Amino acid sequence: MTSFVPIDHFTKTTLTAIPPDEKPNYNSLKIIHQELNANAMTIPSALGGGHYGHLALVLQPITYNDLPNTIPWENPEHPGPAPDHGVAPTGPQITENNRVYAAREQRFLTYRATETTLQKQLLEAVPDTFTKALKNELYGYAQVTVRALLEHLDTKYGKVDADDLVDNIKRMDANWSPDQPIEDLFNQVKDAQKFAADHDPITDKMAVRAAIANLTNSGVFTDAMKDWRKKEEEDQAFTDLEKHFTSADKERRRILTPKQGW
Template sequence: MGTIMPAPAYAVISGAAFDIPVHPGPLPNVAGLTGPQITAVTRQYDTNLDEFTTFVSMQSDLRRQILSAVDHVYLTALKHPTIGYANVSPRQFLDHLTTKYGGVTSTDMEANRAKLATQWNPDEPVENLWERITEIRNVATAGGDPISDTATIELTLQGLAKCGVFDRAIQTWFDKPLAERTWVAFQDHFERAYENREREKTAKASGFACVPTHSANQPPPVVTPPTAPGANAGTNEDAKPNAQRRLVYNDTPLSYCWTHGLVRNASHTSATCTNRADGHDETATLFNRKGGCNEIRCGRSGKRPHSPNE
């Protein structure tokens, strides 16, 4: 590592400075020394020579790898007209590339920041999400524009909302007092949501069906009923018999998915779902569920009122 890392960084990792091996020169004069002394001198000389030989060999291998991986148009400034790159060290290559082409622009920083809001695949371990976020924030910090916890939470919520399966967790997150919405609490909250979803998937795979979750204390979502055949003759909706009808809940557009049921995400339909269960039917709609999930993933579940006979 010492051959390519900046000296301060190497010292932090190793706890000592890196000394570049040098050729030990000719074998020392051992005239007048005893047998054991000659053995010790010779052994030390061989050790120093081996270290130097290994260092030169490693430099040569690293140089070859860099020249193989990087287009030479970016290295021409270091090329000698006679011996080419023979005397250019790996460290010199990297310093040149970093100085000449390693600058981070404001466009790069914005693109990096926007990655926080990209849709995450909920089938991946949630640890992958936290690792990706850490990498994005590290890049931002290295570029001199660190991303705050508040901004990280806001952008990550956008990405989670695009998944279409964490609507309830997102809602309950905003139910928390503002002072409790820290980055640590955010990770804990959505790790629990992820674990609950994994348990639901396991139960579903075992044969347990989805069930409705709205209660008598809260009206079900308002939907626009399907029209009679031919009522909208000539419209795009009639041209697509399996298209979703318009669904609205408290002025919020909803949609239906065969795997996930009724969700608060107008773009999450049976046809667009990216996290499908076995047997998923992409033509299913709320009015023709085709054996799909009956769960309502919006609003509050409330409590079931007790019957006088209970």
């Protein structure tokens, strides 16, 4: 029996590669994590609770076990060279033993094929310089799991430093154009909050101030801004801002849309 992983069914058939002249960093590794996670989940498995495919191969156990509806994942083992039918088995017993053996073998082969394919994708996306510490002189990365590779990269290159936090604020404050969906602005602020959450948190008020500054600079929300500033402080959370300016942007675009004559 053979098994293969249909890579063309992956969410990402090729991971977002790190350029050869750049070191991995928090942001580039985060993208690779997300893409590997999505790919691993596309290959079904009844293991680990049965809800997340082979996601456990690319997550640390503590992270996987914190997901809802999971049980600890155990890598399947090969069932051996042939079914064990015992002494004087009946025909139905042989049939059932063969079925169970085939199912266990298929589970193992699918797991190994998934592990190998995900590892191959990761190694193709990251320059060898940054994983070479785990490479064996005789058999390369054959005995290195994709999870071990990710842990190595995260530990050595995935830490957030002061420069990363400064760049994060710059991304949050990047000019929003009225030609863009207003959701782009909301997302860039929320993405910045997520990035900084475990390092130098951006509070809700800070997020509101950043968004308001951007919306003010756009010059297209004069009336909406006046209405916003009249609100009580308890009604000026970021979720309130999203609702208020989504409505204002919808009206702005309605006015700008040419009317068709008949």
